[in-house]
Amino acid sequence: MRYDQARWADEDRYEPLLIEKRSETVEIDDAPLPEELTRDELTMAAPAEPELARHYTRLSQETYGVDSGPFPLGSCTMKYNPALLERVASDENAAVHPDRPDESVQGTLEVMATLQEWLGRIGGMDAVTLQPPAGAAGEYTGLLITRAYHEQRGEDRTEVVVPDSAHGTNFASAAMAGFDVVELPSGDDGRVNLEALEAAVGEETAALMLTNPNTLGLFERDIETVTEVVHDAGGLVYYDGANLNALLGQARPGDMGFDVMHYNVHKTFATPHGGGGPGAGPVGVREDLAPYLPAPHVRETDGGTYERYEPAHSIGKVHGFEGNWLVLLKAYAYIRRLGDEGLADASAKAVLNANYLAERIDFEVPYGPFHHEFVASAGDRDAADVAKHMLDHGVHPPTTKWPELVEEALMVEPTEAESRETLDLLVAAFDAAGDADADALESAPHRTTASRIDQVAAARSPRLSWRALDDGGSRTDP
Ligand SMILES: Cc1ncc(COP(=O)(O)O)c(C=O)c1O
Structure with missing residues (x-):
């Protein structure tokens, strides 16, 4: 499947923050609070309603969730949440x-x-x-x-x-x-x-x-x-x-x-x-x-x-x-909706789907027989590269590098919610990663909104507030 995730802004920028699009400064009245906890004015985002609606729609198109496609993140059981x-x-x-x-x-x-x-x-x-x-x-x-x-x-x-x-x-x-x-x-x-x-x-x-x-x-x-x-x-x-x-x-x-x-x-x-x-x-x-x-x-x-x-x-x-x-x-x-039989059926299908997928992919699965999830090995490839490559195929990759008992672990849990066609889409993504050469693996993904992000900086120095930007920081500064 050819997959392209949305890009709504220039090469190096994603969908801007609302406050970057349109803002206004409002004065704040006196408040019965200590001075050091209050301020005199506040700059706030001031979008018109259509801007607001498009902003959130675009953000949702720049990300990936279980509503976008399969999400076989082992141990996390990312099952579809019915509306x-x-x-x-x-x-x-x-x-x-x-x-x-x-x-x-x-x-x-x-x-x-x-x-x-x-x-x-x-x-x-x-x-x-x-x-x-x-x-x-x-x-x-x-x-x-x-x-x-x-x-x-x-x-x-x-x-x-x-x-x-x-x-x-x-x-x-x-x-x-x-x-x-x-x-x-x-x-x-x-x-x-x-x-x-x-x-x-x-x-x-x-x-x-x-x-x-x-x-x-x-x-x-x-x-x-x-x-x-x-x-x-x-x-x-x-x-x-x-x-x-x-x-x-x-x-x-x-x-x-x-x-x-x-x-x-x-x-x-x-x-x-x-x-x-x-x-x-x-x-x-x-x-x-x-x-x-x-x-x-x-x-x-x-x-x-x-x-x-x-x-x-x-x-x-x-x-x-x-x-x-x-x-x-x-x-x-x-x-209540599923009842006794529906719940038992969900587990049976979760196990069936995991076994179908493991049988179809070309990666080694060292331990078994398994139930609702399995851990494949990426062998001499880097499991994280395999995962990034899979992103270009419109699927979410499995959990990587855990448990450590398996070398370059790919922990796969498709859940009961996925159809056979969707499981085959996952097989195709695994196959493509299995066939890719080292350059292709290391440079992936290409078709997603964001490519390789600095995961360490994102985990250690997250910028969770627009104020960090307002203070002169950038989105990528650690
Ligand atoms: C095996 C296992 N135990 C415990 C947890 C923790 O659960 P929670 O994410 O709800 O805190 C997880 C979460 O992924 C898990 O996979």
């Missing part, structure tokens, strides 16, 4: 003020309680909090619950065991929750090595964090033994729900022996990704951990009404109120 969910969340009755008394928001609380119950049923968990605002925040919450649980039992457990194939947030969440991180080397087959696990766990172990299928897409065949080993040592087993899209209606973490888990609703139930928030990362726990859940928690009373309350040993708040409610409402609508 219906936006409609549900934008209903004027949906956004009730969180400070309203319980008796005046019974419908909202009922939907929250129902979502808690459905998530519990899907994950095999006894109680669920909706409060954490992202998967990583869910990990942190789950680990605070783990800490509180051990403390309540008078046990001082200081270590969390994390496999080397785990997502970086697992290590970070464990450290942020005050634990020492013990890294668990994977076995030769890419799964948990039971001998290494037995050597790693002991009296100090508070928890093992694991995702299943793991980040190579491999199902942990010995999962029941894994959870038993940790339980025998007195630890809990935490399920990183990032890969739950492989299991919906097929298997449940709770039945495998996991005690605590988070759900990335943006990866599994088609809500938008929040980039660390404002998303949602509900946490599920087994029954005896429910008293530690964050407050407020929602429950149905004996009289059939709904109320917010503080669980007996609550770890407190990890976010305001009941979490990002309108994001959660989208997850509710998605689950």
